[in-house]
Amino acid sequence: MANNEDIFRKIIAHCKEYGFIFQSSEIYDGLSAVYDYGQNGSELKNNIKKYWWDAMTKLHENIVGIDAAIFMHPRTWEASGHVGAFNDPLIDNKDSKKRYRADVLIEEYLEKIEEKINKEIEKAANRFGDAFDEKQFRETNQRVLDNQKKIDETKAAFVKALEDNDLAAIKQVIVDADITCPVSGSKNWTDVRQFNLMFSTQLGSVSDESSTIYLRPETAQGIFVNFLNVQKTGRMKIPFGIAQIGKAFRNEIVARQFIFRMREFEQMEMQFFVRPGTEMEWYKYWKDVRMKWHKALGLGDEKYRFHDHDKLAHYANAAADIEFNLPMGFREVEGIHSRTDFDLGNHEKFSGKKIQYFDTEINKNYVPYVVETSIGVDRMFLSIISNAYTEETVEATGEQRVVLKIPPVLAPVKLAVLPLTKKDGLPEKAREIMDVLKFDYNCQYEEKDSIGKRYRRQDAIGTPFCITIDHQTLQDDTVTIRYRDTMDQERVATDKLEDIMEDMVSLKNLLKTL
Numbered sequence: 234m235a236n237n238e239d240i241f242r243k244i245i246a247h248c249k250e251y252g253f254i255f256q257s258s259e260i261y262d263g264l265s266a267v268y269d270y271g272q273n274g275s276e277l278k279n280n281i282k283k284y285w286w287d288a289m290t291k292l293h294e295n296i297v298g299i300d301a302a303i304f305m306h307p308r309t310w311e312a313s314g315h316v317g318a319f320n321d322p323l324i325d326n327k328d329s330k331k332r333y334r335a336d337v338l339i340e341e342y343l344e345k346i347e348e349k350i351n352k353e354i355e356k357a358a359n360r361f362g363d364a365f366d367e368k369q370f371r372e373t374n375q376r377v378l379d380n381q382k383k384i385d386e387t388k389a390a391f392v393k394a395l396e397d398n399d400l401a402a403i404k405q406v407i408v409d410a411d412i413t414c415p416v417s418g419s420k421n422w423t424d425v426r427q428f429n430l431m432f433s434t435q436l437g438s439v440s441d442e443s444s445t446i447y448l449r450p451e452t453a454q455g456i457f458v459n460f461l462n463v464q465k466t467g468r469m470k471i472p473f474g475i476a477q478i479g480k481a482f483r484n485e486i487v488a489r490q491f492i493f494r495m496r497e498f499e500q501m502e503m504q505f506f507v508r509p510g511t512e513m514e515w516y517k518y519w520k521d522v523r524m525k526w527h528k529a530l531g532l533g534d535e536k537y538r539f540h541d542h543d544k545l546a547h548y549a550n551a552a553a554d555i556e557f558n559l560p561m562g563f564r565e566v567e568g569i570h571s572r573t574d575f576d577l578g579n580h581e582k583f584s585g586k587k588i589q590y591f592d593t594e595i596n597k598n599y600v601p602y603v604v605e606t607s608i609g610v611d612r613m614f615l616s617i618i619s620n621a622y623t624e625e626t627v628e629a630t631g632e633q634r635v636v637l638k639i640p641p642v643l644a645p646v647k648l649a650v651l652p653l654t655k656k657d658g659l660p661e662k663a664r665e666i667m668d669v670l671k672f673d674y675n676c677q678y679e680e681k682d683s684i685g686k687r688y689r690r691q692d693a694i695g696t697p698f699c700i701t702i703d704h705q706t707l708q709d710d711t712v713t714i715r716y717r718d719t720m721d722q723e724r725v726a727t728d729k730l731e732d733i734m735e736d737m738v739s740l741k742n743l744l745k746t747l
C-alpha cells in the first residue's frame with residue numbers, strides 16, 4: 234500500500250496532468266506557495282464557491298453578499314490589530330538553516346505525544362477486549378500518565394507564553410520539551426522572533442510611510458468597514474449577515490503542502506452581526522450549520538471533526554475549526570469565530586465615526602457583536618480533490634483506473650458526449666443532444682480515440698456521466714449512459730437525459746438537504 238505522502242504526491246501530479254492546478258509562473262521555475270487553477274480546477278473552484286454563496290445568501294433571508302476591494306485604507310489594519318499583532322513566532326535551526334513557526338513545532342510535538350497515548354490505549358483495548366475501561370486505564374497507566382503530564386505542562390507553558398507575548402518563553406518551551414529539527418535532528422535553535430504576515434506595497438508614485446498600503450490578509454475587514462452601508466441601504470435588522478468571497482494574502486513563513494498553505498489564497502467569509510450577549514447562541518448555531526454544509530457533500534461524516542481553540546486570536550472570545558482528514562492528517566479547513574465587538578468597536582475608535590445599531594426591540598443603541606465563519610476555498614478544494622482521488626482495479630478487465638470521485642454537483646464537467654465513430658451522422662446527432670444540455674450543464678464533446686480511452690480521460694477529471702451515441706441512436710433515439718463510479722451502463726431515451734442529470738447534479742437538490 235502506498236503511504237500518505239506518496240498519495241499526496243500523486244494527487245499533486247494528477248492535478249497538474251489533468252488541468253486542475255499549475256505552479257504559478259512555472260516557465261520561470263515557479264513562485265513559492267503560489268498556484269494557478271487550470272481549466273478543470275477553475276470549474277471545480279467556481280462550483281465550490283457557488284455552493285457556498287447560494288447556501289449563505291439564498292437559504293438565509295437575512296444574509297446578503299458584497300464584493301469589497303483588496304486594497305483598503307491603511308488605518309483599517311491598525312484598527313483590526315493586524316499591524317500590531319498579525320505575527321507568527323519564527324525560529325530557525327542553525328544547522329539545517331530551516332525556518333519554522335515556533336507554535337507549529339510545539340503543536341506537532343504535542344500531537345506526537347497524543348499519538349503515543351492513543352497507541353498505548355489501542356494496545357490495551359486489544360489486550361483486554363470487552364472488559365477494557367479507557368477512563369480507568371488513562372487514570373492508572375504510568376506511561377499514559379507521564380505522557381499526559383508532559384502534554385499538560387507543555388501546553389500550559391505555551392499558552393502562557395503566547396498570552397504574555399513572551400518570545401523568550403516560547404523558545405524555552407521548545408528547549409524544555411527537547412524538540413529537535415526534523416531535518417538536522419539538532420537542538421541548535423535561534424531566538425524566536427515575530428514576523429508580520431502582511432504584504433505591503435506603495436500607493437501611487439510617492440514612496441513614504443503614509444502611502445504604504447497592505448494586501449488584505451483576510452476579507453473580513455471589507456465587511457466591517459461596510460457594516461453601516463449595507464445595514465442602512467439594505468434596511469437590515471439584527472441579527473443579519475454579510476457574506477463575501479475574495480482573495481487574501483499572507484506572507485506565510487513556512488508555505489508548504491501544496492494549496493493548503495499559500496501566500497495568495499481565496500476566502501469565503503460571512504460576518505453575522507448579533508445583539509451583545511447572544512453571541513454564544515449564534516456561535517453554536519453557526520458551528521452546526523457549517524458542519525452540516527460540509528457533510529451534505531457526502532464525503533463521509535467521519536472525515537470531519539471540530540477542534541476547539543485553546544489559544545484565541547487577538548479578536549476572539551470563542552473559536553473552533555472544522556478539520557478535514559487530508560492526506561497529511563486532520564487539518565483546519567474552516568474557522569468559526571466569535572469576534573465580539575472588537576472589530577466594529579475599533580473601527581469606531583480609529584475612524585471617529587459612530588458605528589452603532591439602534592435595536593428597536595430593546596430600544597437601545599449598541600455596537601453589534603460578530604460571529605464569523607471563514608473558510609478557505611483552496612483548502613476546501615484540497616479536501617474535495619484528495620478525497621476524490623481513487624486508484625482502482627477494474628474487475629472485468631483487471632485494468633487499473635484513476636478516477637476522481639468528486640461529488641457530481643461539483644464536478645468540473647458534468648457530461649461527456651461521445652459519438653462512437655466520426656461518421657454516419659453520429660457526430661451531428663451528438664451535437665444535437667449537446668445543444669439541448671449545454672445551457673444547464675458543462676458538457677464536453679469528444680470523438681478522438683476508442684471509447685475506453687475516452688472513458689478513462691473523463692474518469693480522471695471526475696465527469697459523472699458519459700453518453701455514447703451509436704447507430705442505434707439514429708434509429709430509436711436512445712443512448713448508452715455510463716456512470717463514473719460504478720461504470721454501469723444503461724440504455725436510455727435521449728429525452729430522459731435532462732431528468733437523470735437534474736436528479737444527480739443539480740445544486741438545487743443539494744441545497745434542499747441543508
Ligand code: ATP
Nearest residue numbers: 485493494495498565566567568607608609611612
Ligand atoms: P492556520 O492556523 O492554518 O494558519 P488560520 O487559523 O490563520 O490558519 P484563519 O485566519 O482562521 O486561518 O483563516 C480562515 C481560513 O482561511 C482558514 O480556515 C483556511 O481555510 C484559510 N486560510 C488561511 N490561511 C491560508 C493560507 N495561507 N492558504 C490557504 N488557505 C488559508
